[in-house]
Amino acid sequence: MRDVLFLSDLDHCLFQSKRVDPNGKHPMTVKVDGTPHCFASDAQATLFSMVAHRAFSIAVTARTPDQMRRAIGWKPEHKHQLALVNHGATLLYREDAGQDWSEISVWGEPYIDQARNAHQVLMADLNKLNAGLCNFVYLPAGSRLELTANKLAGDVPFYFSLQLKDAGIHGNEDAMARIRDSRAMRTIVESMGQRYVHHLNDTTMGFWPTYVGKKVAVKRLIEALKSGLDDENFEKARAQITDIALTLTAGDSHSDLPFMLEGDFMLTPTHSPIARGAEKTSARELDPFL
Secondary structure (H helix, E strand, O other), rough: OOOEEEEOOOOOOOEEOOOOOOOEEEEOOOOOOOOOOOOEEEHHHHHHHHHHHOEEEEOOOOEEEHHHOOOOOOOOOOOOOOEEHHHHHEEEEEEEOOOOOHHHHHHHHHHHHHHHHHHHHHHHHHHHHHHHHOOOOOOOOEEEEEEEEEEEOOOOOEEEEEEEEOOOOHOOOOHHHHHOHHHHHHHHHHOOOOEEEEEOOOEEEEEEEEEHHHHHHHHHHHHHOOOOOHHHHHHHHHHHOOOOEEEEEEEHHHHHHHHHHHOEEEEEOOOOHHHHHHHHHHHHHOOOOO
């Protein structure tokens, strides 16, 4: 029985690619072909090992179910594991780290219904963005933009993402931020109204429907851990943490911060956007006349 709940983002928090941090040592994810992709540093590996020894650990990530299955280094030390993926729209379960993840269908049903209702509008917005890609002329040499639609329940378009590919050393978050902040992107986004949250992470810009979010999902999950959910596998997991004495959250990006505030204490890498933002705020508070 555990009394600490650990809710953690994954990418750029507990691991990252060698391009982002060449000093990564511990394999954490693999590509589709099985080759290692993301690695944890000694500090990241030590942190997760320390927390996992005590806590009931749940991943809170924008990763898809397939991408979560390739996160081979996420190995909580308890049985009956849960993971919130798809920005919280999908809840996964597995008995232990040696088993495959499966979806808890009752969790995703409300999101699937909303995705079906928004299907035609989402596809129109995706086509609008695709048609506007030719206007992004300031790309790193040799690079390209790739647009992908992701789905719920195998066939329901749910959100879409734009990724900068083949940019080499220039393929970083700064390059993608310039694309996001360009006049061409602003024109397209304004034409979509307020239907999406625009999430930038490394070289990927995600367009998430506003009815989805890690904060809402985490609040719902914490309540379900207390009161239950109509699913046999979830109840097996819930039995591992009947009394929550401490909720510890971890993340790196500004989109993580809302869900992180649902905990008692927060963890973030010192180089993360959250940490950089806190540093700037601290400087202003220490000397407001600067």
